[in-house]
Amino acid sequence: MCRSTVRILIFIVAIALSQANAVPQQAPSETTAAVSPEDVKLLLQRLQDLEAQVAALKTQVNRITENSGNPSAAVSVPPVPEPATDQGMSMPGHVGETVSAPRLQLRGYGDVGWNTSDLKGSTNSFALGQFNLFITSRLTDKVSFLSETVVEADQRTNDFGIDLERLELIYAVNDHLNLQFGRFHTAIGYYNTAYHHSAFMQTALGRPFLFAFEDGGGILPVHSVGMSATGTVSSKLGLHYIAEIGNGRNPRTGVDPVQNVSDDNNGKAFNLGLFVRPGWLPGMQFGFSNYHDHVTPGGKANVTENILAAHLIYQNSRFEFLNEGVLLRHGVAGSVVAANIPGFYSQISRRFGDYRPYFRYEYVNVPVKDPLYSDVGLLHGPKIGLRYDLNEFAAFKVEYGRTMRRGLGPVNSLGTQLAFEF
Amino acid sequence: MLASSLGNSQASHAGDIAVVVNASNPVNDLSFSELRNMLMGDRRFWKGNVRLKLILREPGTRDRDAVLGLLLNLDNRAFAAHWRAKIFRGEASEEPLSVASVSQVERYLLENPGGITFMTAKITAPQLKVLRLEGKLPGDHGYALK
Numbered sequence: 001m002c003r004s005t006v007r008i009l010i011f012i013v014a015i016a017l018s019q020a021n022a023v024p025q026q027a028p029s030e031t032t033a034a035v036s037p038e039d040v041k042l043l044l045q046r047l048q049d050l051e052a053q054v055a056a057l058k059t060q061v062n063r064i065t066e067n068s069g070n071p072s073a074a075v076s077v078p079p080v081p082e083p084a085t086d087q088g089m090s091m092p093g094h095v096g097e098t099v100s101a102p103r104l105q106l107r108g109y110g111d112v113g114w115n116t117s118d119l120k121g122s123t124n125s126f127a128l129g130q131f132n133l134f135i136t137s138r139l140t141d142k143v144s145f146l147s148e149t150v151v152e153a154d155q156r157t158n159d160f161g162i163d164l165e166r167l168e169l170i171y172a173v174n175d176h177l178n179l180q181f182g183r184f185h186t187a188i189g190y191y192n193t194a195y196h197h198s199a200f201m202q203t204a205l206g207r208p209f210l211f212a213f214e215d216g217g218g219i220l221p222v223h224s225v226g227m228s229a230t231g232t233v234s235s236k237l238g239l240h241y242i243a244e245i246g247n248g249r250n251p252r253t254g255v256d257p258v259q260n261v262s263d264d265n266n267g268k269a270f271n272l273g274l275f276v277r278p279g280w281l282p283g284m285q286f287g288f289s290n291y292h293d294h295v296t297p298g299g300k301a302n303v304t305e306n307i308l309a310a311h312l313i314y315q316n317s318r319f320e321f322l323n324e325g326v327l328l329r330h331g332v333a334g335s336v337v338a339a340n341i342p343g344f345y346s347q348i349s350r351r352f353g354d355y356r357p358y359f360r361y362e363y364v365n366v367p368v369k370d371p372l373y374s375d376v377g378l379l380h381g382p383k384i385g386l387r388y389d390l391n392e393f394a395a396f397k398v399e400y401g402r403t404m405r406r407g408l409g410p411v412n413s414l415g416t417q418l419a420f421e422f
Numbered sequence: 423m424l425a426s427s428l429g430n431s432q433a434s435h436a437g438d439i440a441v442v443v444n445a446s447n448p449v450n451d452l453s454f455s456e457l458r459n460m461l462m463g464d465r466r467f468w469k470g471n472v473r474l475k476l477i478l479r480e481p482g483t484r485d486r487d488a489v490l491g492l493l494l495n496l497d498n499r500a501f502a503a504h505w506r507a508k509i510f511r512g513e514a515s516e517e518p519l520s521v522a523s524v525s526q527v528e529r530y531l532l533e534n535p536g537g538i539t540f541m542t543a544k545i546t547a548p549q550l551k552v553l554r555l556e557g558k559l560p561g562d563h564g565y566a567l568k
């Protein structure tokens with residue numbers, strides 16, 4: 001530190017001296033022109049100023065040189081703070097607890113792949129997955145912001161589209177009350193709020209049928225716009241609650257099913273749930289939730305929607321066992337017609353070094369009489385795959401799946417994916 | 423303060439890893455599961471709604487690696503992945519702070535009343551104190567963080 005300061009000061013002195021010397025060097029060339037007494041006065045004044053500066057700098061250089069040979073001497077060099085490191089990316093200068101400005105962090109997720117299947121009319125294709133920009137910002141100790149913006153191409157048109165998948169202002173009052181306002185993933189079951197829009201976070205290639213996104217043919221309202229409260233009921237038991245209220249979804253085709261700015265009815269969807277993370281078995285989580293909404297299909301009678309969901313999860317750094325079951329019930333207003341849609345998936349995997357083989361079986365059965373999603377029908381079948389972690393932030397996956405369908409032949413599919421975090 | 427005096431005398435005992443907080447923190451004793459919940463980000467506040475701030479040494483230091491191994495059975499890679507996922511789920515706003523030196527750990531603890539850290543070295547600031555873990559202090563028989 002002292003050496004570099006001395007070098008800098010010597011450099012400054014050298015420049016100052018060269019500037020001082022420049023005055024007489026330029027003088028001969030200027031003697032060809034008339035030099036007024038005022039000019040001479042100004043030059044002399046400038047020379048005196050520079051000499052004074054050089055003297056001051058010399059004194060400082062001598063003092064520092066003397067002190068550098070005697071480290072115990074008191075030198076009034078301001079202390080240089082040692083670097084604190086975060087594992088995430090933060091804006092320059094936003095390090096440490098003493099900063100009071102918002103602390104923006106940016107991360108991203110992406111995936112590319114190649115898929116093929118024996119479905120009639122399908123072709124094998126390289127495919128861009130989702131390009132996901134995930135932004136968080138801590139505004140105060142208790143208030144933070146989160147957003148997830150996804151750019152992805154439409155499967156039919158190949159055109160890119162941008163979706164703001166999550167936009168949340170989070171107010172953490174305490175461990176018992178955590179409020180979220182904005183657009184969030186509905187806490188139906190586990191998968192939807194654990195993996196969001198990141199392929200890299202998921203073990204398998206994609207989401208189970210049951211938790212497919214609305215614009216991908218999914219039958220659950222996986223996004224909500226509204227507010228949510230979560231928190232701990234009992235830290236001893238590891239008991240937590242979830243309470244959400246939002247606009248619900250629009251089942252009409254041709255419009256965004258997530259009602260971002262305008263609800264098509266005055267009834268609000270709500271979701272209540274409880275789950276347990278027992279302290280005696282870290283990695284275990286089980287719970288249930290009940291979602292309720294009135295859906296207004298265009299030109300049809302209103303539909304009352306109830307979604308009961310339950311999950312049992314065990315996860316640690318090696319082992320993963322995910323089990324979820326859902327029962328949707330759609331009742332048509334003014335009619336005794338009601339349709340029950342059962343669905344579940346079970347997924348198991350274990351990590352061996354950088355390799356993680358996995359197996360999933362999934363099932364969804366939408367009856368023909370269902371007023372909203374009868375086109376989905378019955379889907380069930382296994383998926384088996386292997387994930388290979390290339391490093392901490394990139395993984396390669398290969399997966400084979402066989403899907404059985406009601407009244408149609410089975411579909412065999414093969415897919416690969418390179419998923420990454422950046 | 424009792425805890426403070428205990429802290430100064432016991433923190434470096436025989437290489438045991440002490441759980442250290444700001445002396446203004448009213449808590450004197452933590453259970454194993456409470457500490458685990460703090461490290462995993464499942465508990466984010468002290469009683470009285472003071473925000474809990476986890477301050478750790480950098481990966482590769484004993485004060486960090488041993489604690490992750492003993493309390494969570496995780497290595498640094500798995501711990502970092504856990505916190506990234508936690509933030510992604512909106513369950514945490516930022517990862518634990520990693521700092522380079524003991525003096526820096528102490529400085530952050532002094533600046534943050536809700537801070538908590540793990541230290542093998544003897545604490546030098548009287549405004550810090552060592553917590554009991556399951557009723558035991560560093561140096562006690564059966565202390566968990568050895």
